[in-house]
Amino acid sequence: MDQTVNVALPKGRLGDNVYEMFEKAGFPSPSIKETSRKLLFENDLHGVRYFWVKPSDVPIYVERGAADIGVAGKDTLLELGPDVYELLDLKTGNCSIVAAAPRNFRDDKRKTLRVATKFVNIARSYYSSLGRDIDIIRLNGSIELAPLLGLSDVIVDIFETGTTLRENDLEVLSVIVPISARLIANKASFKFKNKKLEQIKDSLRAQVR
Amino acid sequence: MELDQSVLTGGEVAAFKLRSLYRQYGYMPYKMSKFEEYELYALNKDFLASDSIITFNDADGKLMALKPDVTLSIVKNSEEIPGLLQKVYYDEQVYRTAGTLNAIREIRQAGVECIGEIDTYHSCEVLLLAARSLYSISKSYILDVSHMGFVAGLLECIDISESCKRELLDCIRGKNRHGIEVICGAAGLADDMLERLLTLVQAYGPMERVLDELRPVILNEAMSSSFTELEQVCSVLKNLGYDRNVMFDFSVASSMRYYNGLLFTGYIDGIPSGVLSGGRYDKLMHKMGKKSGAIGFAVYLDLLEGLLSQNNGYDVDILLLYSDDARVETLNRAAQDFVSRGLTVRVQKAVPKELRFRRLFRLSGNEVTELGSDR
Numbered sequence: 001m002d003q004t005v006n007v008a009l010p011k012g013r014l015g016d017n018v019y020e021m022f023e024k025a026g027f028p029s030p031s032i033k034e035t036s037r038k039l040l041f042e043n044d045l046h047g048v049r050y051f052w053v054k055p056s057d058v059p060i061y062v063e064r065g066a067a068d069i070g071v072a073g074k075d076t077l078l079e080l081g082p083d084v085y086e087l088l089d090l091k092t093g094n095c096s097i098v099a100a101a102p103r104n105f106r107d108d109k110r111k112t113l114r115v116a117t118k119f120v121n122i123a124r125s126y127y128s129s130l131g132r133d134i135d136i137i138r139l140n141g142s143i144e145l146a147p148l149l150g151l152s153d154v155i156v157d158i159f160e161t162g163t164t165l166r167e168n169d170l171e172v173l174s175v176i177v178p179i180s181a182r183l184i185a186n187k188a189s190f191k192f193k194n195k196k197l198e199q200i201k202d203s204l205r206a207q208v209r
Numbered sequence: 210m211e212l213d214q215s216v217l218t219g220g221e222v223a224a225f226k227l228r229s230l231y232r233q234y235g236y237m238p239y240k241m242s243k244f245e246e247y248e249l250y251a252l253n254k255d256f257l258a259s260d261s262i263i264t265f266n267d268a269d270g271k272l273m274a275l276k277p278d279v280t281l282s283i284v285k286n287s288e289e290i291p292g293l294l295q296k297v298y299y300d301e302q303v304y305r306t307a308g309t310l311n312a313i314r315e316i317r318q319a320g321v322e323c324i325g326e327i328d329t330y331h332s333c334e335v336l337l338l339a340a341r342s343l344y345s346i347s348k349s350y351i352l353d354v355s356h357m358g359f360v361a362g363l364l365e366c367i368d369i370s371e372s373c374k375r376e377l378l379d380c381i382r383g384k385n386r387h388g389i390e391v392i393c394g395a396a397g398l399a400d401d402m403l404e405r406l407l408t409l410v411q412a413y414g415p416m417e418r419v420l421d422e423l424r425p426v427i428l429n430e431a432m433s434s435s436f437t438e439l440e441q442v443c444s445v446l447k448n449l450g451y452d453r454n455v456m457f458d459f460s461v462a463s464s465m466r467y468y469n470g471l472l473f474t475g476y477i478d479g480i481p482s483g484v485l486s487g488g489r490y491d492k493l494m495h496k497m498g499k500k501s502g503a504i505g506f507a508v509y510l511d512l513l514e515g516l517l518s519q520n521n522g523y524d525v526d527i528l529l530l531y532s533d534d535a536r537v538e539t540l541n542r543a544a545q546d547f548v549s550r551g552l553t554v555r556v557q558k559a560v561p562k563e564l565r566f567r568r569l570f571r572l573s574g575n576e577v578t579e580l581g582s583d584r
Binding site: 083086089187190192194 | 383
């Protein structure tokens with residue numbers, strides 16, 4: 001069978017960093033750096049083919065076997081719960097998912113807590129572990145705006161440097177889970193392209209700082 | 210009339226092959242009704258692959274369910290006769306949620322169940338049938354075998370909360386080394402335990418190699434008896450020549466409440482998820498008030514759609530056109546002439562839009578003339 005390994009990389013800064021790791025690990029595909037309309041970047045010599053996809057789509061490409069391996073943030077993995085192997089913590093793209101609220105917020109336990117978030121499943125399982133009754137408001141962006149306008153009491157969102165929160169007068173209530181980029185693999189590909197995938201995993205592990 | 214194999218879908222071809230394979234080993238067909246009392250599933254919810262079940266009330270107001278699973282029904286109706294085994298196979302539709310949208314789907318499953326006093330021979334027979342089921346679908350297959358007794362035996366020795374153990378099991382399932390390191394670090398686990406867990410999660414490959422890697426991991430009686438069983442499986446399957454396709458892999462892990470012994474998943478090259486899964490489920494038997502053991506597996510036939518069906522790129526060999534003034538007898542004779550030569554023929558007045566045909570003919574008067582080929 002075709003032993004070329006298909007790699008789904010997340011578009012954006014994280015993907016650029018991760019590609020550097022693949023390159024240093026010995027799997028370069030120089031054409032990827034040229035600005036062109038090409039979607040697939042192949043390197044026959046090293047038997048790899050890269051493509052960029054929306055970060056939250058990476059687990060789907062991998063689970064369904066369109067990509068043999070891919071790199072996804074732990075946040076998307078927790079949110080989507082794909083049936084894949086999580087082979088390596090690449091320790092890049094570090095951040096965390098936090099619960100945050102306006103500076104003077106006090107949780108009134110008599111009321112249902114209104115939570116605005118993109119991460120519906122993560123928020124649900126976090127608050128259910130606390131036994132707190134919540135009402136989830138799913139938003140796709142500008143989550144910080146929700147408590148300022150009274151749309152929600154708190155937010156559950158990615159926390160990287162804290163600038164956005166600070167500028168909007170929000171503060172972290174608790175860290176729900178630390179996040180970093182993970183190397184994931186399709187379960188069937190792991191069997192049928194085992195040698196090659198193990199080789200990529202081991203070479204990448206040497207790049208992890 | 211001979212059966213034209215090309216009319217069968219991948220799933221159908223596989224179903225026929227599997228049924229004859231199971232018959233060869235003396236398994237008997239088991240036909241069941243499409244529904245079952247809901248209570249059976251409510252009591253064993255964790256055993257099911259999905260939570261949602263289609264329910265309805267029967268004429269007496271009893272709550273019924275469309276079958277989401279076959280094994281539970283077979284276990285429920287199994288008779289226990291000391292010293293005897295029940296061996297059955299099935300080919301059934303089940304109804305469960307699947308896919309991203311969690312929509313309910315009809316899924317075709319074929320499989321075997323072997324119920325009674327399961328000895329080494331029968332464990333190996335079922336594994337052999339699993340391997341041969343996969344082989345009958347594609348020569349490029351892999352059967353991953355694990356042992357819940359070994360995994361559970363190791364987790365037993367670790368002094369952490371049940372919820373942490375569940376997380377560890379999830380990490381084992383996901384081959385997630387770093388996750389195990391984090392959990393063990395937070396729980397302050399001794400280094401040698403961590404080492405054992407990491408060996409377990411890393412172990413993947415040919416049976417003999419994995420056995421060598423696992424020997425130092427053994428800590429207690431449960432693990433060593435599971436290990437012995439794996440050694441037996443290894444030697445039997447190796448002797449039968451299956452050692453290139455059967456691997457040991459402990460990421461095959463399932464609910465510890467139902468499964469206790471061998472556990473396995475089968476993969477076919479070209480299909481992104483497992484197409485076969487099964488294992489030893491004595492615990493389910495005990496939970497349902499039965500004394501004996503059981504082992505079985507299911508093949509997900511719906512995943513095989515299109516895999517085996519041969520398509521030469523044409524819908525029909527011949528498209529035969531006629532006009533209003535054509536005589537029925539002549540037209541009939543012309544069509545029969547093609548069919549008797551083993552060709553597929555479609556008779557139309559005009560060329561249908563999306564039909565792909567190999568050759569195009571027209572009947573005018575008594576003459577059949579070729580107009581062209583290929584579309």
